[in-house]
Amino acid sequence: MIAMTRNYVVEETYSKPLKAFTIWMKQSGYTETTKKEYLREVNDYLLSLEEMPVQQAGKMNVVGFLVSKQGTAGDKTRNRTLSAIRSFYTALIDFELATRNPALEVKKSKTEKNRNPVYLEENELEKALSYVDGRYRDRNLTIFLLMGYCGLRVGEVHRINLSHFKKAKGTLEVLGKGRKWNEIPLPDLLIQYLTKVEKERISPYSKKEDAFFVSQKGRRLSIRQIQKIATQIFADYKNDHPHLSDLKLSCHKLRHSFATMLLNNNVDIRIVKELLGHASIETTMIYTHINDEQKRTAMTTIKVPQLAMV
Template sequence: MWMQLAGYTGTTQKEYMREATDYLKSLNGLSPAEASKLNVIELLFSKRNASDLAKNRTLSAVRTFYKALIDFEMSSRNPAAEVKKAKTEKNKKPVYLEENELIDSLQYINGRYRNRNIAIFLLMGYCGLRVGEVHRLNLNNFKKEKGTIEVLGKGRKWNEIPVPELLVKYLSEVEQERINPHSKKEDAFFISQKGMRLSIRQIQKVASVTFKAFKESNPNLSDMKLSCHKLRHSFATMMLKNGVDIRVVKELLGHASIETTMIYTHVNDEQKKQAMSTVKIPVSIVS
């Protein structure tokens, strides 16, 4: 109830409920109100083989759980608030596809619902949408006349994104081919063959199958871990390489802080070579 009232997305609610349930089990019958900082640390220690990001997600979930308890006057303190988050690796180079690779990957989207799946790829790779944002997209979020889409992002924040002209035409065609949902009230833009809103897992599966075929034909990319989110990385990198102001990229991606957008300002190997090619060592020194 607390998360619904606070506006948390369905995906976040599901993840936090799972994490909170794990925490309650770890208490072995101890009341959460009586638990201490040590109990939270023990939970995180039990997940020591998990990544720092995963452990920080667990901590965030437990903190949120206690915020709810405090609001409902079922606890007077939040022991999880006293636990420090794990230090994650900073300045890590994002995994992304070059623009020509992104175009090439589209050729490996096949199947009965090829046009629908291509539209999904285009929204993530050429508009920077998160997989959850594609999942939540409704028919009325596509503003054909304006050439924009309204995106419900993290923190329940709306963001209106201009769509490339060719993608507007493509989305219009996909809208016409849209599968009729079982429920008349279902207004999802992307519908599964069962007549329901296409789930996040189904979208990820489309990406997984496509990337597998793509990498089989491109052995040089076999070690690259590609996913839906890597399409978002590719979009951000492409924007910055094309000289788009980082503040504009921040708004397009729906980031709360420009520091998050900064991770995409990495310099690639080709740019390093071009920079070093301008260095001229005097011949007289080495002769």
């Protein structure tokens, strides 16, 4: 009852900013999951303002809210909360409901920012493909390949339409974050898989549906369904490979694997940035991690002089 009352107060006091933020996120192409998470974080932040107008809040209010959550939140959660508040103020500025973004004055957690991403080595990624089976094997395999060998985000796979596959050019048009379009050149084998899936595509329930990947119920395959497909593949793979049991694998880890594969193959980081659809090369830089084998190889080049043992 208390939680409902608090939510009512927030919605009544900040109805216009919240409406603006909701419209802005939809216009910017945020996924349903991100929109829900960001709205929840922003609602909690607004509650902490105790009915203070959002344009009057400053850096101290943002930091105070983040500090209040420190006992139950790690670095990743803190950074997500900060990103939500930053986006909220960006939306307000865009709609002329605020003139400054106090959340930009607050730094992200370095611990989380400097953490190496989880990924599969190229040979591990190839082995995982053999665990894709079942009635919709070709469809699911193609989805897995698009994330692991083209670096697509799960939301980007979800949004693919038939018209986005340019078979003659051998490319795929991808609608990424911030409504940014990116044309990805496809490997020949992936073109073959996409062509096969297109031919075997389930007829959509609605004649107007242009989704490339369709569920057995005739609807666009949801983000959650795509995630479940990957989760099952990873679960089966890890059952046979116990050394990977502690590795937290997900759809986004396939994207990490793709980026790492390119950089290990000495592809220019500027090209990797474009293929991943990153706005800044700093984001791409997190994939320039060094693995143990590379360190061992580097150390073999060091020649320690032979000295007599005393």
